Amino acid sequence: MSPSHARKAGARYRYYVSQALIQHRKAEAGSIARVSAPEIEAAVLAGCPSLAAIARVTLCRDCLLVEFRSPADSTLSTIRVPFAWQPQGRRKGIAHEPTQKPRLDHDAAEPILTQIAQARRWMKELIDGAVASTDEIALREGVGERNIRKLLPLACLSPNIIRAIADGTAPANLTITRLSVALPHDWSSQEQRFLVH
Numbered sequence: 001m002s003p004s005h006a007r008k009a010g011a012r013y014r015y016y017v018s019q020a021l022i023q024h025r026k027a028e029a030g031s032i033a034r035v036s037a038p039e040i041e042a043a044v045l046a047g048c049p050s051l052a053a054i055a056r057v058t059l060c061r062d063c064l065l066v067e068f069r070s071p072a073d074s075t076l077s078t079i080r081v082p083f084a085w086q087p088q089g090r091r092k093g094i095a096h097e098p099t100q101k102p103r104l105d106h107d108a109a110e111p112i113l114t115q116i117a118q119a120r121r122w123m124k125e126l127i128d129g130a131v132a133s134t135d136e137i138a139l140r141e142g143v144g145e146r147n148i149r150k151l152l153p154l155a156c157l158s159p160n161i162i163r164a165i166a167d168g169t170a171p172a173n174l175t176i177t178r179l180s181v182a183l184p185h186d187w188s189s190q191e192q193r194f195l196v197h
Contacts, residue, residue, distance in 0.1 A: 002017055002019055004016070004017045014036075014037035014038065015035060016035050016040060018033045035059060040059065043064055043081055044057055044064060044066060044081065053068040054067070054068050055067045059083070062082070062083070063080050063081060066081055102171070102172035103168055104164075104165060104168060104169075105168070105172070106168065108175075109165050109170070111176070112165055112175070113162070113165055113166060116165075118151070119152055119154035120154075122137050122155065150180050151176070151180055153183040154176070154180055154183070158187035158188075158190045160191055161179075161195060171194070171195070
């Protein structure tokens with residue numbers, strides 16, 4: 001078996017996969033195709049006095065066969081470590097879940113802040129009567145009127161969300177599209193949707 005890992009939602013899952021599966025020889029994979037790395041490693045640590053000398057670990061249904069080299073004469077010896085392997089289905093152990101979620105970086109924040117400022121300018125023009133409609137704004141900006149209507153609600157974005165975008169504490173998955181689709185009218189609902197994880 002060879003070590004492997006997968007990432008899902010910021011968590012890293014470690015496991016060991018059958019070499020036969022990796023090499024697309026499913027018929028030779030045996031009954032144990034993949035096993036959680038933390039479980040195997042804990043059993044090896046509990047049953048072996050010295051990890052430095054381990055040459056190979058073989059997974060069997062009821063035990064681990066640990067081969068190690070004698071430091072004195074380099075001969076291979078094998079010990080049997082009890083291990084009650086149970087198929088886990090889709091359950092996997094989380095090896096590492098970040099304590100802090102990824103945050104929006106400056107390069108991603110800048111166009112969002114620019115679009116919010118533009119939406120505020122459009123809203124002010126509409127309120128002040130400087131423009132008669134979103135059609136007039138669209139014509140002047142050279143974009144579709146639908147695009148103006150889609151982005152205009154950003155003018156009513158919660159100040160706490162804008163502050164989080166500006167200071168880099170907003171979540172990394174925050175985008176103009178996410179902000180503009182069905183934006184709640186009240187600020188607390190907006191903050192609940194975009195800032196609370």
